[in-house]
Amino acid sequence: MKRTTILVIVSGVSLVLASCVLTLACGAGAEAGGARTVSFAADQVVTTRGGRRIVSRCFFAPERVRIEMRMSHARGGSLITIGRQDLGKAWILFPAMRRYQEISLAKVSGGRLFLKPSPEEIVERLGFERVEGYRCEKMRVRHRGEGAHGPVEVVVTVWMARDFPVPLRTVSADGTVTEYHKIVMGPQPAALFELPAGYTKMAGGIPLSGGR
Numbered sequence: 001m002k003r004t005t006i007l008v009i010v011s012g013v014s015l016v017l018a019s020c021v022l023t024l025a026c027g028a029g030a031e032a033g034g035a036r037t038v039s040f041a042a043d044q045v046v047t048t049r050g051g052r053r054i055v056s057r058c059f060f061a062p063e064r065v066r067i068e069m070r071m072s073h074a075r076g077g078s079l080i081t082i083g084r085q086d087l088g089k090a091w092i093l094f095p096a097m098r099r100y101q102e103i104s105l106a107k108v109s110g111g112r113l114f115l116k117p118s119p120e121e122i123v124e125r126l127g128f129e130r131v132e133g134y135r136c137e138k139m140r141v142r143h144r145g146e147g148a149h150g151p152v153e154v155v156v157t158v159w160m161a162r163d164f165p166v167p168l169r170t171v172s173a174d175g176t177v178t179e180y181h182k183i184v185m186g187p188q189p190a191a192l193f194e195l196p197a198g199y200t201k202m203a204g205g206i207p208l209s210g211g212r
Helices: 003-021 105-109
Strands: 040-047 053-061 064-070 078-084 089-094 099-104 122-131 134-147 150-161 169-172 177-185
Touching (some): 099 105
Antiparallel strands (some): 040 053, 053 064, 064 078, 078 089, 089 099
């Protein structure tokens, strides 16, 4: 696989992974109002302001997430991202190549897959709406952190349902919308969150932003 193709693919993965890794949401394994964090599978649909649409199948368990994305740039192949908060890392798998890239969560999210908004980060509570049949609180949230070039501030609108580790809908400042559809509740197989046998680690690093 050529490097330029890899950069295009990873750019798409970065968008999808960021929606899980950097979304302001209830912490996996943490309690929110005494509620238990659930495990579930769902379709994640990320739509950019320009109309680009990325559909992935996602699997969630406490401290773990798996994202399966079919890539049009990879001749119909697939791309799999596995996030492991308990191990502090994520893997990007290239099944057609039987290779993978490892990413430190500390470098992209401070080691957390899911970030629970603190009270001071909630800018405005906007009431309640139903998303995919679940009652969600709509909130505008501001999160400050450190980026590659200094402090950054992210403001997003989220629709958060009780127990879920991620908002069922997120709208970012640039108009990108992330939603979860076809939600199936229940425990997820542990094997989904393990690095498969027979994969070779890719030497060197691939820039998440797609830069050179």
